[in-house]
Amino acid sequence: MNADTSAWARPSGGAADDATDASDRPVLRVTGLSKRFGGTQALKDVDLEIAHGEIHALIGPNGSGKSTLIKILAGYHDAEPGALAELDGERFDLHHVTASRHDRLRFVHQELGLVGELSATDNLALSRGFARTAFGNIRWPEMERRTAALVERFGLGIDVRRPLSLASPVQRAVVAIAAALQGWEGRRGVLVLDEPTAVLPPGEVARLFDIVREVRDAGASVLYVSHRMDEIFALADRVTVIRGGRRIATRPVAALTPRSLAELMAGEEVERGEGRHPGTAGGTGHRPRAAVSTAAPVLEVRDLRAGPLRGVGFDLAPGERLGITGLVGSGHEIVPYAVCGAHRGPVRGTLRLPERSARWTDARDAARLGLPLVPADRASEGVIGDFSVGENLTLPLLDRLRALGGRLHRRRESALAEEWIERVGVRTAGRQPAGARITTLSGGNQQKVVMARCLARRPPVLVLCEPTAGVDIATRLQLYDLIARQSEEGMGVLVSSSDTQDLLALCTRVLVVRDGRIAREIKGRDITESALVHAMEGTE
Amino acid sequence: MTSTPTQAARHRPASTPEGPAGPVARTTRVRRAVAALSFRNIGAVYVWLLIVVLFSVWAPETFPTVTTVKQVLNGNAVAGLVALSVVPPLAARVFDLSVAYTMSLTSVLTAWFLVTAGLGPGAAIALAMTAALLIGVVNGVVVVLLRVDSFIATLATGALIQSLITMVTNDSSITGVKLLAKPFASIAQLDAGGITLPVLYLLLAAVAIWFLLEHTATGRRLYATGFNADAARLQGVRTDRLRFLTLVASALLSGFAGIVFASSVGSGSPTAGTPYLLSAYAAAFVGATQLRAGRFNAWGTVLAVLLLGTGITGLGLATSAPWAASLFTGSVLIVALVLTGGRIALPALLRRRKASPDTDGAAGPAPTTEKGIGR
Numbered sequence: 007m008n009a010d011t012s013a014w015a016r017p018s019g020g021a022a023d024d025a026t027d028a029s030d031r032p033v034l035r036v037t038g039l040s041k042r043f044g045g046t047q048a049l050k051d052v053d054l055e056i057a058h059g060e061i062h063a064l065i066g067p068n069g070s071g072k073s074t075l076i077k078i079l080a081g082y083h084d085a086e087p088g089a090l091a092e093l094d095g096e097r098f099d100l101h102h103v104t105a106s107r108h109d110r111l112r113f114v115h116q117e118l119g120l121v122g123e124l125s126a127t128d129n130l131a132l133s134r135g136f137a138r139t140a141f142g143n144i145r146w147p148e149m150e151r152r153t154a155a156l157v158e159r160f161g162l163g164i165d166v167r168r169p170l171s172l173a174s175p176v177q178r179a180v181v182a183i184a185a186a187l188q189g190w191e192g193r194r195g196v197l198v199l200d201e202p203t204a205v206l207p208p209g210e211v212a213r214l215f216d217i218v219r220e221v222r223d224a225g226a227s228v229l230y231v232s233h234r235m236d237e238i239f240a241l242a243d244r245v246t247v248i249r250g251g252r253r254i255a256t257r258p259v260a261a262l263t264p265r266s267l268a269e270l271m272a273g274e275e276v277e278r279g280e281g282r283h284p285g286t287a288g289g290t291g292h293r294p295r296a297a298v299s300t301a302a303p304v305l306e307v308r309d310l311r312a313g314p315l316r317g318v319g320f321d322l323a324p325g326e327r328l329g330i331t332g333l334v335g336s337g338h339e340i341v342p343y344a345v346c347g348a349h350r351g352p353v354r355g356t357l358r359l360p361e362r363s364a365r366w367t368d369a370r371d372a373a374r375l376g377l378p379l380v381p382a383d384r385a386s387e388g389v390i391g392d393f394s395v396g397e398n399l400t401l402p403l404l405d406r407l408r409a410l411g412g413r414l415h416r417r418r419e420s421a422l423a424e425e426w427i428e429r430v431g432v433r434t435a436g437r438q439p440a441g442a443r444i445t446t447l448s449g450g451n452q453q454k455v456v457m458a459r460c461l462a463r464r465p466p467v468l469v470l471c472e473p474t475a476g477v478d479i480a481t482r483l484q485l486y487d488l489i490a491r492q493s494e495e496g497m498g499v500l501v502s503s504s505d506t507q508d509l510l511a512l513c514t515r516v517l518v519v520r521d522g523r524i525a526r527e528i529k530g531r532d533i534t535e536s537a538l539v540h541a542m543e544g545t546e
Numbered sequence: 547m548t549s550t551p552t553q554a555a556r557h558r559p560a561s562t563p564e565g566p567a568g569p570v571a572r573t574t575r576v577r578r579a580v581a582a583l584s585f586r587n588i589g590a591v592y593v594w595l596l597i598v599v600l601f602s603v604w605a606p607e608t609f610p611t612v613t614t615v616k617q618v619l620n621g622n623a624v625a626g627l628v629a630l631s632v633v634p635p636l637a638a639r640v641f642d643l644s645v646a647y648t649m650s651l652t653s654v655l656t657a658w659f660l661v662t663a664g665l666g667p668g669a670a671i672a673l674a675m676t677a678a679l680l681i682g683v684v685n686g687v688v689v690v691l692l693r694v695d696s697f698i699a700t701l702a703t704g705a706l707i708q709s710l711i712t713m714v715t716n717d718s719s720i721t722g723v724k725l726l727a728k729p730f731a732s733i734a735q736l737d738a739g740g741i742t743l744p745v746l747y748l749l750l751a752a753v754a755i756w757f758l759l760e761h762t763a764t765g766r767r768l769y770a771t772g773f774n775a776d777a778a779r780l781q782g783v784r785t786d787r788l789r790f791l792t793l794v795a796s797a798l799l800s801g802f803a804g805i806v807f808a809s810s811v812g813s814g815s816p817t818a819g820t821p822y823l824l825s826a827y828a829a830a831f832v833g834a835t836q837l838r839a840g841r842f843n844a845w846g847t848v849l850a851v852l853l854l855g856t857g858i859t860g861l862g863l864a865t866s867a868p869w870a871a872s873l874f875t876g877s878v879l880i881v882a883l884v885l886t887g888g889r890i891a892l893p894a895l896l897r898r899r900k901a902s903p904d905t906d907g908a909a910g911p912a913p914t915t916e917k918g919i920g921r
Contacts, residue, residue, distance in 0.1 A: 348780055379780055387780055392773040392840055401770055402781040404763035413761050459781070 031095045033058050033227045034111070034196045040086040041074050041251075048074040049085075049251045056196055061218060061228045063242035063259070065235070067271060067506055067539070071251040072231050076200050080113050094194055110195035114202060118182040122171035126164055126181045127153040134188045156184040160217050176210035180217060187221070197221055198229045201334070203237060215241050234333060235267055235543045247271055264545040272506075272536035301325075302360055304466045304498040305345070310355035310369060312344050313337045316522030319355075322467060327489065327499040329513035329533075333542050334504065338519040339382060342471040342502045347373025348381070359466055378402065378460035380453075382471040388456045389444045395432065396423035396440030399459045426458040430488055450474075450481025457488065467498040474508055486511045506538050520544055590836050590846070590882075594853045601860030608863045616740045622855035623744030624807050628822040629829035629847050630751045631799035635696070635792040636830055636842040637759060638785075639772035640689060642793055644700040645800035645826065647707035648681050649819030652804030654715050657814025660730060661722030667730040671805055678801025681707060682794035690790045700793075711816045720814040734810035744806050748848065751799060756844035768792065769841060828875050829854060832882040854878060 034056040041049040049071045056062045066072050077083045081103040091100050093110050120129050127146075130153050137145045137152070153166040160180045170178050179202050186197060199218065203211050218241060222228050230242060238245050238259060245262070247254040247270045255270050262270075303321035310318040314337035322328050332338035343349040345357060347369075355369040359377075367375055381387035389398055400407065400419050407422070409415040423440040432454045434442040444452055453473065460468060468489065474482045489512060493499045503509055509516050516533050518526040518541035526541040539545075585592060602610040628645055635642045652674040659670035681703065688699045724730060736743045759765035770778035771785040779785050800819070808814050832854075833847030834840065854875055861870040 346780075376782065381777075381780055386774070387776045390770050390774040390777050393770065397766065397770075401766065401778070401783070404766055408763060412763075413757075414763055414766065416761075 031058070032056055032092075033094055033194050034229075035090075035092045036079070036100075037090045039075065039078060039089045041071075041078060041083060042086065047251050049078070052248060052251070052253045054246060054253070055256070056227050056229055057244070058194055059222060059225060059227055060243040061222050061230055061241055063238045063245040064229060064231045064248065065233055065238055065245055065267075065271060066248040067233060070249050072233070072248060073200070074251075075248070076113070076115075076198060076231060079111065079198065080115075081107075109189075111198070112186040112195065113198045114179075114182045114186045114200065116200045116202070118178055120170050120178060120182055120185070123169055125168055126157060126166040126170060126173075126184075129170060129181055130156065130185050130188060133185050153184075156188065157181060160184070160220070162213070174210070175206050176213055179206065179214055183217065183221070187226075194225070194227075196227045196229050198231070200231045201233070202230075203232070203234065211237070235264055235271075235545060238267065239264065264543070268536055268539050268543065268545055272534075272539045304361060305357065305359055305500065307341075307345060307357045308355060308366075310341065310344055310353070310357075312349050312351060312353040312355075312369075313340050314522050315340055315344075315519070317355075318517075318519065318522075318524055320517060320524070322498040322500055324466075324496045324498055325493050327493050327501065327512050327514045329509040329516040330500070330502040330519060331504060331506075331509055331516060331538065331542065332519035336519045336542075337522065339471055339502050339504070341519075342379055342469045342500060343381075344369055345372060345467075345500065346377045346379035346469050347371070347375065348379055361466055376463075376465075377467055377469055378463050378465050380456050380460055380468070380470040380473055382475065384449065384452055384456060384476070389452050391443075391445045393444055394441050395427065395434065395444050395447065395455055396420060398444050398455050399423045399426055399440075399462070402459055403462055422462070426462055427455075430454045430458040430461070431484060432458070448478070448481065450477040450485065453477055453481070453485060454488070457485070461492065465497070467500055468492055470499070470501040470503075472503055472505070472508075473501060474503075474505060482507075482511075506535050509533065509538060510535060518542055586839065588836060588849075590832065590849050590853050594849070594856060597853070597857050597860060601856075601864055605860070605864040609860055612740075614859060614863070618852065618855045618859050619745050620737075620740075620742045621859065622851050623742070623748045624803050624810065625822055625825050625829070625855065626748040626848055626851040627744070627751055627803035627806065628800050628819070629826040629833070629851050630748070630755055630844060631796045631803065632826050632830050633755055633833070633842045633844060633847055634758070634768065635789075635796050636834075637765075637768045637772050638789050638792050639775075640696045640789050640792055642685065642700050642796040642800075643697065643823065644681065644685060644704040644707060645796055646819035646823035647704040647711070648678055648797050648800045649804035649807065649822060650816055651681070651707050651711050651714075652678050652801040653808040653818040654711055654720055654814035654816055656730075656805050656808045657720035657722070657725055658714050660724045661720055661814075667724075670730075674805055675798065675801055678797045678804075679794065681801070682797030685793040685797060686790035689793060690786050696789075696793075715814070715816045717816055719816065721812065725808065725814070726812040730809055731812065732809075734806045742810075744810065747802070747806060752844045752848050759841075759843060760838075764788070772842075824872075825851075825854060825875060828879040832878060835882045850878075850882075 032055045034054070036052070036054045039049055039052040039054070040047075052071070052075060054064070054075070064072055064075070074083060078085045078089075078100060081100065085100050089100055091098055093107065098104065098107050121132065124132070127149050131149060137148045139145055150166050157164045157166065157180060162174075162177050162180055164173060164177050164180065170181060173181070183197070183199070183202075202214060206214060215237075218228055218230065230237075232238060239262075242259050244256060244258050245267070246256040247267070249271060257270075301324050304324045305322040307321075308319040314335065318341060320328065330338045330341050340349055344353050344355070353369040353372070356366040357369060357372060357375070358364070358366045359375055362375075385391070390401070393401070396419065400423055403422065404414065407415045407419050409418075420440055427439045432439060432447070432451050434447060434451070436442050444455060447455070457468075457470075457473070470489070473489070474485055477485065486508075489499055489501070499512070501508065501512060510533060513533060514530060516528045516538065517524045518528065518538065520526075520542065525544065528537050528541065581587060598610075608614070628649060631645050632642055655674040655677055656670045659665045659673050660667060663670075665673070685700055685703050688694050688703060689696045692699075694702075732743075734742060734744050759768065767778065767783045768788055770781070770783055771788050775785045803822075804818060807818050829847050829850040830842055832850035833845075834842045836846035836849055837843055838846065857874045857878070858871040861867070861874055
């Protein structure tokens with residue numbers, strides 16, 4: 007009991023002074039951190055230094071390597087050789103989670119790692135153990151008292167006996183933080199919070215901030231991972247910006263403005279120029295950025311409401327590549343699912359494909375329009391892992407391949423599969439690409455198969471969600487090219503992505519969703535990383 | 547069994563097409579033949595041959611005879627029908643554990659309609675099959691519409707069916723001269739050269755299921771439903787309808803097996819189906835390791851039924867140990883499942899979803915599946 011709360015007993019104050027004290031050893035120092043996943047360099051030579059008693063923010067766009075960095079600190083991923091790590095000046099091995107490391111480095115992951123069916127008491131006990139009597143049965147009253155002591159200081163009236171699934175999101179976050187802080191023996195240490203507000207409703211964010219400050223004032227350092235700039239300014243003492251797997255800068259927050267931080271996140275104008283037209287390598291560069299189209303739209307969506315979306319509408323012109331983006335939680339990724347009738351959960355709104363019918367379709371019946379979707383999660387929604395490449399490709403086309411007696415026309419099937427494998431350039435190891443099991447392909451090649459089977463249905467609109475997630479750079483470019491080719495042939499492309507690279511490389515127009523509505527429309531040459539970041543964060 | 551298939555089972559033959567340069571058509575043919583005859587593809591055939599040799603040595607007087615062949619075929623036809631009945635649901639990853647009870651029900655209902663109600667064989671069979679159809683629909687409603695896990699749901703409907711059986715029979719077999727007399731008895735007892743009609747039913751059912759699963763769009767969609775229902779649904783596969791239909795199909799086929807059983811033994815037994823449940827699933831799972839590795843399929847299942855049947859018949863002839871049969875079935879099932887290395891789709895209940903390696907560390911709106919990191 008005493009040990010559990012000893013960290014709290016320390017008088018607060020002086021934390022901010024410590025942070026600026028140059029002679030003070032950093033609580034955590036990591037240098038030369040690199041990590042590669044297949045062909046993707048997730049982290050390259052990243053340094054991080056966290057001072058005693060500070061709230062240190064780690065910020066960067068999606069896919070910048072934040073999560074990888076955290077997972078390496080947590081010992082979940084192994085860093086590549088050459089990385090050095092110190093806790094309080096003491097060298098430690100990143101590959102092994104030792105007791106002393108665990109004592110000084112605690113994590114609250116984005117998904118919180120709680121069991122919803124169990125109470126706060128049970129959840130805390132899962133990581134800390136149960137108090138038992140001599141007979142081995144659990145001493146519930148003591149457990150509950152202990153838990154209550156830990157969570158009550160946050161003053162949210164958490165019932166330590168109720169299942170957490172019945173608690174509010176911020177209460178759950180607090181339980182997760184309390185669980186991470188249990189038995190915090192060393193006064194110097196780092197609590198890592200990975201995007202804790204992603205699952206919180208806006209009203210509860212401020213309360214979480216109070217709690218984070220309280221943790222800091224009690225003597226711990228906090229590494230606060232986020233990609234929301236407003237949170238950084240509200241909370242953090244210092245901020246480290248990473249982008250593309252590299253550390254861009256570490257600055258005191260007081261020395262930054264929202265604009266200058268956005269520029270650090272988005273990168274310099276010059277740097278952006280390089281990666282901006284990846285298509286040029288493939289020879290189809292210099293595409294018109296804004297398709298000035300007077301043609302009738304191929305897809306019209308009105309007043310779409312689902313999840314956090316509170317009325318989203320747009321027209322999609324033929325040949326247009328329309329991007330939809332926003333921060334995590336904005337609901338932008340729901341749009342493609344809703345348009346294809348694949349969103350689970352209530353949907354309202356109307357949409358129509360004017361070329362097919364002038365009638366408006368209720369969004370609840372959107373599946374009837376039969377628009378194919380390139381889903382976000384390739385493994386769970388995209389490919390069928392136990393199927394071959396060919397079987398994956400032809401699954402939605404089987405009706406076309408019927409021969410006499412309902413028999414599947416095998417020869418036509420393999421011809422169709424091979425035709426599309428050729429067209430989208432799927433690379434497989436073996437000589438019979440159609441027969442190879444799909445899971446033997448790289449992520450990017452799997453994505454090509456998913457895309458090919460959508461294209462094979464010759465839809466008026468190609469709808470994609472996070473089309474390049476987990477795809478290496480080279481294959482990304484091929485995917486961009488493939489998508490661009492379709493739109494040049496007059497297909498409308500609707501792509502939702504939280505990766506600004508996708509939007510920059512692909513889109514002729516981008517809609518930015520914020521607070522459930524389209525906050526901003528960016529067209530053609532105005533689509534720049536900083537414009538996107540500002541629009542997403544609302545710092546225009 | 548040796549350890550070779552463990553390594554072999556990891557790769558499908560189609561995905562490793564290497565060979566020396568030469569006349570392409572010929573090498574392809576040779577490669578295909580080698581792949582088709584490889585242990586990983588038809589291991590059960592080799593094990594089966596081994597068993598035949600073993601028992602021929604062990605019981606040289608009684609085992610290697612024509613009588614044994616007939617006994618294995620005739621004696622396992624009903625078991626084969628029940629095993630085939632669970633193949634289409636399993637392909638769509640639906641467990642129908644009620645097949646055994648459905649079988650018992652149709653056997654007692656047919657007997658009851660014939661003996662107690664005095665109906666003709668045609669009417670009795672039609673009514674019993676209607677009952678089987680109803681069971682299929684009820685299973686479909688509970689599993690598909692009410693979204694109860696099929697494993698539990700069909701266990702529950704099985705209990706309901708058992709209560710119905712007890713109502714009809716008072717827990718004693720129904721026998722009567724009409725069951726033993728010509729028209730009805732012929733269903734299972736008519737034979738040509740010692741091979742009885744049920745063997746033909748088994749053959750027909752296997753051909754039908756093989757055609758459905760291998761050669762029709764519906765079969766492909768069934769497998770897609772079983773492997774990844776979410777992805778299949780996004781591709782326009784009506785997964786719910788398919789699951790529903792497989793439950794109806796399994797009820798009908800196992801119901802038919804019950805009628806054949808009643809005809810072959812000449813009575814309606816309230817526990818007719820119970821012993822067939824384990825062997826049906828054993829055969830279906832062993833079958834899924836054969837021919838179309840990783841997919842529940844008709845001929846693999848038939849092969850497994852014959853393998854298990856031969857082993858049990860041989861054990862019966864070689865020793866009189868009553869425990870040997872179950873020991874054999876259980877061992878074969880475990881060995882086969884170990885050899886496939888868990889590649890076969892188990893029900894959601896028994897299986898944890900694996901995180902995909904290629905989305906690791908990448909951006910995506912869906913929350914990642916790794917939880918409790920650093921614990």
